[in-house]
Amino acid sequence: MAPYLAAVRNYWSLLPAVVVIVVLILVYAVPTIINPQWTSSITAMFRTTAVPADATGEEARRAAGILGPQQLKSRRMLAIAMVVGAVALIGFNISLNREAVGCYKAARAFGAIDGPDTKDPCIDMIYGTFIGDGSRPPDEKSPQPVKYYQRVDGKKPKYLKWIQNAPKYDEADLLFGTVGKCASDLSVQQLEDKIMVVVDADSPCPEDSNMSITPIKLKKPLGDRKIVTVGDEPVSEIKPDMDSWFTVLKKLATGG
DSSP states (O other), X not given: OOOTTOTTSXXXXXXXXXXXXXXXXXXXXXXXXXXXXXXHHHHHTTOOSOOOTTOOHHHHHHHXXXXXXXXXXXXXXXXXXHHHHXXXXXXXXXXXXXXXXXXXXXXXXXXXXXXXXXXXXXXXXXXXOSSOOSOSOOXXXXXXXXXXXXXXXXXXXXXXXTSBTOOOGGGOSEEEEEEGGGGGGEEEEEOSSXXXXXXXXXXXXXXXXXXXXXXXXXXXXXXXXXXXXXXXXXXXXXXXXXXXXXXXXXXXXXXX
C-alpha cells in the first residue's frame, strides 16, 4: 500500500493550510496562555503612534501594553479557545483521512484497482449495492467465481459507517464484493451444507476501481457450513477495516 500521506487521500491536500494556521495560532496562543502580558508587551513595541504628552496614567499603561486583571483573564481565555480550535482542526483533518484510508483499504481488499474512483474512496470506490440483493437464482451455464467475503458478526467493520448506501449491521451477516457493473448478477444460495455464491454472468467481470458491497442476512447461523463459489472452491475471508486512532497517529508520525 502507498504511504499514508499518498496523494490519493485527497483530504491531505488541506494539510499545508492547516499547518500554517495551527503554527500561527500556537505562536500567539501558547505564550498568551502562560502569561498574556508577554504578548501584549511585545505587540506594544511595534506601535508607531506616540503617546500624547498629556496622556493619563491609564492611557500610558494601555500604550505600553500593560493589561489589567480583566484583560489578562479575557486574553488567556481567547488563547485557550484558539488552541482548542487548532486541535479540533487537526483532528477533523485526520478523521477525514482515516475514513478515506479505511474505505480505500476495504475496496482494495475486495478486489478494486487504483483508478478514477480512488479520489474519494468512501463515495466512489466502495458503496452498498443499489440494484440487487443476491437472492436471484443462477441460470447461466458458466457463472463466474466470487473471490472474497467478510463477516459482519463479531467485530463490526467501521468503514461501513462512511460509505454510500451502507448496509446496516443488524441486517447483514456476510458481505460480498463485486465490481459495480456486476453487482446485480450476484447470486447467493443458502444451502443446508454450504453457502454457494457466484456472479451469474457468462463472462468475467472486468477489473474496475469501484466495488459494490452486497449484504447477506443468513436464514440460520453459518455454523460449519463452508462458503464456496464455482467448482466448490472456497471463498477467501478478508477482514479490512479502518485503522485505530493509535495506528493513524503512528503512521502520520512515521510517514508509513
